[in-house]
Amino acid sequence: MKREFHFVDHLTGLTALAALIVIYAPLAVVWVFSNWQPVRVRGKLGLSAFSWDSYTKLTQNQDILNALGTTFLVGFIATVLAVVLATIFALYYLRTRGWMRQLMQALILLPFLLPPIIVGLSLLIAFRELDLTRGLPTIIVGHVILVVPVVYRIVLNRLVSLSPSLTEASLDLGASQSQTFFFILLPQLRTAFVAGGLLAFAISFDETMVTLFLSGSTNTLPIRLWAMMRLGFVPEINALATLVVGVAAICTIIFGVMQLRSTVARH
Template sequence: MMQLSRLASFGLSALTALVFVLLYGPLLVPIASSFFEIARGDVQWTSPSLSAYVALTRNQGIITAFLNTLIVGFTATFLAVLLGILFAIHYRNGATFGRDLMQFVIFLPFLMPPIMIGLSLLIFFRETDVPRSLLTVIIGHTVFVLALAYRTIVVRLQSLSVSYIEASYDLGASSWQTFFYVVLPNLKSALIGAAILCFALSFDETMISLLVTGTDNTLPIRLWAMMRLGFTPDINALVALILAFTTLMCVLAVRYLLPKDAEGT
């Protein structure tokens, strides 16, 4: 039985390694291409170079699109987390009016296909004569990622003991003081984790941005347009940097979303 168990363990480990290679192996190609030049289909392993990264710093179109993506991502994340706090507190207060309907409205855009959200927002902006710009992209991203921020915050808020709030009121604290000195510190890890996840989702969103964007393109839209003509070598450097950045964000998200008791096990 012990021999069979070791064989099964080895088989599962080999299968896991194979799945990782099939899923993430292709990601190594642009990373290697960003450091080694490719001539006639062959990688020049003997001549490493940072020319792709230098060329990336000179690609004004990519840099502008990246900065637009950061503006949209940070703004949408801030708005989603702020609204998530307000809606979570409203839901946590008890049997308040319309809280089930509120949850339905919050979760509906996240569960629907992004193309439907983008099309609905496009029709709304046209009917209300709102010109498409980065502002409309921010609104679309906020609507899309709000459910993620709200769910993360409301779960942590529900786990907060009522005795802390009651003790704060008993000691003479006002509602605002209780929020800033009792509730908000206990939501710190949830807020950071929600912000990281919302920003990552906003950074990658393409379909909604494609329908509601104006003349200022975000990075996914810029790369989408470049697919017709082919990618230049500096895009490999961009992919490598984005992979490193998203990996760091995933590590931070796990760090702040993982329960404290699970970290020590």
């Protein structure tokens, strides 16, 4: 039976298209200005010839590269710690009963639900009372607190979807708790780790408010860009943004392929 499209269908499609344009048009503009620079020719605004100069200058801008390196380091460490902690919390929640696990879950999710300015200010006061110098370690702690709830929910949802018979069969066949975890549960959680890790890294990479309270003299990329807003952006920023978007798109495609292969393997 052939389905007829009505006015509402066309309106919904146009709305979706407009939303996609609004979302992705700025990314396209950034890419354009990373290769073509705005110039005035005879009083009219135009674009220069295609050039890789922005990317070349980016490799020579040590301040941006240092900030980018710090951001990657913080994101990597925070993501690894978040995956480990989230897995421990999810296993505890799944295997226990009573009000303690509900309290634990509320405490885990609370920092993610609060405004970042409140989380950052609270951590700043806590570190000051503990007489801890602000820097890389305090930034990592702040980011871990922010991203653990995200990874926790993803890992917990995956654990809940698994059949209890998997672990029961392993234990009945003589495997220990640790063997069951490493050889039965961990392979089943691989996609949850990848999804949670990518999302946690993206949140950490972009985090500004909490980092602003905890950074001290340490610069991450968002803090560096925040400081540059007062002086004006340089063309290298467009090149950097294009590379970041490109890497993010590649990671998304890889994860999508992994998900597709995992779905096909299960069926």
